Amino acid sequence: MELITTIRNVPDFPKKGIVFRDITTLLKNKEAFHRFIELMVERYKNERIDKVVGIESRGFIGGAALAYVLSAGFVPIRKPGKLPADKIRQEYQLEYGTDAIEIHRDAIGKGERVLLHDDLLATGGTILAACKLVEQLGGTIVGLSFLIELSFLQPRKRLSQYDIFSLISYDSE
Amino acid sequence: MELITTIRNVPDFPKKGIVFRDITTLLKNKEAFHRFIELMVERYKNERIDKVVGIESRGFIGGAALAYVLSAGFVPIRKPGKLPADKIRQEYQLEYGTDAIEIHRDAIGKGERVLLHDDLLATGGTILAACKLVEQLGGTIVGLSFLIELSFLQPRKRLSQYDIFSLISYDSE
Numbered sequence: 348m349e350l351i352t353t354i355r356n357v358p359d360f361p362k363k364g365i366v367f368r369d370i371t372t373l374l375k376n377k378e379a380f381h382r383f384i385e386l387m388v389e390r391y392k393n394e395r396i397d398k399v400v401g402i403e404s405r406g407f408i409g410g411a412a413l414a415y416v417l418s419a420g421f422v423p424i425r426k427p428g429k430l431p432a433d434k435i436r437q438e439y440q441l442e443y444g445t446d447a448i449e450i451h452r453d454a455i456g457k458g459e460r461v462l463l464h465d466d467l468l469a470t471g472g473t474i475l476a477a478c479k480l481v482e483q484l485g486g487t488i489v490g491l492s493f494l495i496e497l498s499f500l501q502p503r504k505r506l507s508q509y510d511i512f513s514l515i516s517y518d519s520e
Numbered sequence: 521m522e523l524i525t526t527i528r529n530v531p532d533f534p535k536k537g538i539v540f541r542d543i544t545t546l547l548k549n550k551e552a553f554h555r556f557i558e559l560m561v562e563r564y565k566n567e568r569i570d571k572v573v574g575i576e577s578r579g580f581i582g583g584a585a586l587a588y589v590l591s592a593g594f595v596p597i598r599k600p601g602k603l604p605a606d607k608i609r610q611e612y613q614l615e616y617g618t619d620a621i622e623i624h625r626d627a628i629g630k631g632e633r634v635l636l637h638d639d640l641l642a643t644g645g646t647i648l649a650a651c652k653l654v655e656q657l658g659g660t661i662v663g664l665s666f667l668i669e670l671s672f673l674q675p676r677k678r679l680s681q682y683d684i685f686s687l688i689s690y691d692s693e
Binding site: 355357360361367369371372374375376377380381384397398401403404405407408409410411412414415416418419420421422423430431432451453454455 | 534550570571576580581583591593603627
């Protein structure tokens with residue numbers, strides 16, 4: 348099962364010139380979805396993960412399945428205004444303007460071993476902001492995991508202090 | 521493990537007079553999260569589920585873990601504009617105005633056995649729209665599953681043709 352063959356390439360989405368890597372065709376394929384989670388579990392099963400953090404909203408999919416299989420808790424990092432209780436926020440740069448993400452203050456305890464997950468690693472801005480949130484709460488970041496990495500955007504340059512694992516890599520647009 | 525004791529009640533969120541049932545305190549608790557998924561799996565493990573459909577975005581969490589354990593594919597139903605390929609849409613009524621959800625046209629094949637999942641069953645408007653999407657694609661709905669049901673809103677009245685399973689029920693606000 349070559350996972351990359353189950354990704355759908357959608358030209359000009361969400362805008363002209365971008366090839367969108369659509370993971371829904373992987374997720375709906377039960378063998379591919381199973382393989383995706385198994386490969387992640389294989390990598391982290393001996394790491395004593397306490398919490399898997401998933402980034403809204405596609406990061407919830409792999410993150411939740413991983414948390415279950417690793418017998419960890421699951422923590423969502425969300426867009427502003429979605430989390431109801433006491434929380435902290437991190438802003439990050441977009442191509443034009445800024446965006447922000449939030450996490451509940453009680454989501455992670457000091458010294459807990461945390462695995463972060465998102466579907467896509469592009470420029471790395473979102474995951475870097477997520478790492479700052481986890482570290483602000485005292486969590487120890489064991490790794491950053493992604494289904495897809497757009498390696499031609501060179502996201503690892505700004506994430507050099509972290510262990511990064513991705514299953515599918517694209518080295519050109 | 522009484523799951524209901526792990527839910528956080530947040531008064532006046534998202535607006536005055538509403539008690540928000542915050543599931544993040546359940547999800548981050550590894551025993552509670554595990555129990556949540558196990559109870560769901562116990563109910564559906566002999567139902568030969570082909571696809572688990574999760575409703576954006578908290579429905580992705582339980583839905584994805586369920587799909588993995590049931591060896592099914594996972595299908596997201598999303599807010600408008602998020603899915604990149606050919607899709608169908610269903611509108612539904614809100615208290616004021618309307619909202620809509622979408623599914624990829626190729627997400628479900630004719631005759632496939634489908635389990636729908638969302639975190640919360642309130643008035644039932646969203647899940648009813650989701651059922652219409654699945655049925656329009658020819659899927660057979662095996663069941664509707666929820667972590668929480670607000671039974672005082674009587675959602676089962678309008679969903680009487682479906683099998684409904686929820687783990688936590690609130691019979692008053």
